[in-house]
Amino acid sequence: MALRKPPLREAHAARDAKFTEFGGWDMPVEFDSIRTEHAAVRESVGIFDVSHMGEVEVSGPDAATLMQRLTTNDVTRLAPGDSQYAMITNEEGTILDDTVVYRLPDEETERYLFVPNAGHDAEMHDRWTAHREEWGLDARVDDVTEEWAMFAVQGPDAADAVAAAADGVSDLSKFEARYADVVGARSWVARTGYTGEDGFEILCPWDEAETVWNAFVDDHDCTPCGLGARDTLRIEMGFLLSGQDFDPETEPRNPYEAGVGFAVKLDTEFVGRDALEAVYEEGVDEKFVGLKLLDRGVARHGYDVVDDDGHVVGHVTSGTMSPTLNEPIALGYVPVEHADPGTRLRVAVREQEKRAKVVSTPFLED
Amino acid sequence: MFDVPEDRKYLESHEYATTDGETATVGISDFAQDELGDVVFVELPAEGDEVTKGEEFGVVESIKAVSDLYAPVSGTVVDVNEELFDRPELVNEDPYGEGWMLEVEVSDPDEFDGLLSPEEYRGQTE
Numbered sequence: 001m002a003l004r005k006p007p008l009r010e011a012h013a014a015r016d017a018k019f020t021e022f023g024g025w026d027m028p029v030e031f032d033s034i035r036t037e038h039a040a041v042r043e044s045v046g047i048f049d050v051s052h053m054g055e056v057e058v059s060g061p062d063a064a065t066l067m068q069r070l071t072t073n074d075v076t077r078l079a080p081g082d083s084q085y086a087m088i089t090n091e092e093g094t095i096l097d098d099t100v101v102y103r104l105p106d107e108e109t110e111r112y113l114f115v116p117n118a119g120h121d122a123e124m125h126d127r128w129t130a131h132r133e134e135w136g137l138d139a140r141v142d143d144v145t146e147e148w149a150m151f152a153v154q155g156p157d158a159a160d161a162v163a164a165a166a167d168g169v170s171d172l173s174k175f176e177a178r179y180a181d182v183v184g185a186r187s188w189v190a191r192t193g194y195t196g197e198d199g200f201e202i203l204c205p206w207d208e209a210e211t212v213w214n215a216f217v218d219d220h221d222c223t224p225c226g227l228g229a230r231d232t233l234r235i236e237m238g239f240l241l242s243g244q245d246f247d248p249e250t251e252p253r254n255p256y257e258a259g260v261g262f263a264v265k266l267d268t269e270f271v272g273r274d275a276l277e278a279v280y281e282e283g284v285d286e287k288f289v290g291l292k293l294l295d296r297g298v299a300r301h302g303y304d305v306v307d308d309d310g311h312v313v314g315h316v317t318s319g320t321m322s323p324t325l326n327e328p329i330a331l332g333y334v335p336v337e338h339a340d341p342g343t344r345l346r347v348a349v350r351e352q353e354k355r356a357k358v359v360s361t362p363f364l365e366d
Numbered sequence: 367m368f369d370v371p372e373d374r375k376y377l378e379s380h381e382y383a384t385t386d387g388e389t390a391t392v393g394i395s396d397f398a399q400d401e402l403g404d405v406v407f408v409e410l411p412a413e414g415d416e417v418t419k420g421e422e423f424g425v426v427e428s429i430k431a432v433s434d435l436y437a438p439v440s441g442t443v444v445d446v447n448e449e450l451f452d453r454p455e456l457v458n459e460d461p462y463g464e465g466w467m468l469e470v471e472v473s474d475p476d477e478f479d480g481l482l483s484p485e486e487y488r489g490q491t492e
Binding site: 030033034232297300321 | 428
């Protein structure tokens with residue numbers, strides 16, 4: 001199957017980006033070097049093309065009901081311009097995807113936009129429409145993924161860069177969003193991101209993507225960043241990656257195991273609620289933890305986590321050499337009895353056991 | 367364009383070896399270090415270990431990937447660049463100089479004949 005291309009695929013290639021397949025999309029993984037791009041976001045400001053993220057719009061009289069029943073957070077708490085992080089779970093409470101739900105301003109009807117992960121847009125559109133039919137709800141569901149380019153402007157200087165390119169958005173508070181003209185393109189600008197830094201996510205019309213990108217990169221000193229740096233930044237924060245740290249097929253996890261129970265509101269009615277209430281009451285067997293390697297080596301996705309007796313007790317789901325700390329860090333699942341910070345474990349790196357310890361996340365605050 | 371020095375020969379898997387006949391300096395090419403991106407870890411054999419042409423002798427890890435290293439020649443490891451354990455970035459900065467990996471006392475100098483010439487290797491990376 002041909003890879004889907006972000007609107008700036010050729011422009012990125014002209015900047016000598018290297019590409020990778022991600023969720024069925026051909027995306028820039030690195031422009032200059034992951035280390036340089038990572039540092040730009042931690043110390044100044046970088047811009048990511050995240051146009052591979054999905055966008056699904058839900059509107060109509062029953063839009064709120066449909067959103068409420070298919071996401072774990074409480075959409076009734078959202079005023080127009082608010083957003084929230086939420087999980088999408090099945091009847092068993094297993095995470096299908098994580099998402100950000102925006103309530104869009106609209107005087108005529110209730111309108112929401114949610115952002116599934118790369119490659120999940122069609123699946124979520126189908127899930128929403130199937131449940132709408134099953135429940136007899138009056139709501140319109142549109143997959144608008146290829147109408148919107150999406151950029152993440154992230155870093156301590158992100159607010160200055162965005163203020164220079166757009167009017168009336170620098171006062172947005174965290175998780176707040178509004179429509180704004182960004183170098184002439186009518187865009188949806190949100191104070192959200194996935195790097196642990198201050199930042200904005202900008203959805204602009206697909207055919208105006210190049211104007212917006214060039215303005216940030218050429219006129220407002222944003223370093224072009226690829227998905228490689230996005231991955232190291234989110235690992236340093238202990239943030240989940242869909243398809244890797246959870247996946248309904250290969251890494252089935254509920255939100256409590258995955259450490260995102262804060263995004264579950266059991267006082268709302270949603271698919272998976274009853275299963276998750278039982279998990280909440282009984283507790284989990286395994287937890288998502290941070291690990292630091294104490295020996296030389298890099299822990300990678302799939303490596304076993306071993307206890308002092310040599311028994312495999314868990315596994316790594318994400319790992320890298322932290323560019324900020326210059327230490328090997330990893331995320332993974334271990335039994336709750338091994339999950340307390342300070343617990344000594346080992347990670348089997350290519351059949352050699354490396355000493356590791358459980359640490360709290362974000363790693364940068366350890 | 368990537369740097370492909372004339373004074374050494376190459377494996378298709380992007381390792382190089384010098385060709386003075388008795389000892390060989392082994393490392394990875396400029397093309398390989400660029401493809402890998404930021405190198406963060408190198409695992410190498412110890413002095414005295416044997417390496418065999420075409421077989422794995424170690425691992426180089428960048429932030430994003432793990433890659434096996436293959437020996438371009440057979441022989442005994444007589445020196446290891448331990449500087450890389452603390453400064454793996456030397457592989458990126460100077461792959462043919464300070465980023466070298468092993469010195470090998472070659473057991474069969476004829477093996478060099480089977481390696482790619484600079485011209486052949488350049489053709490592979492274009």
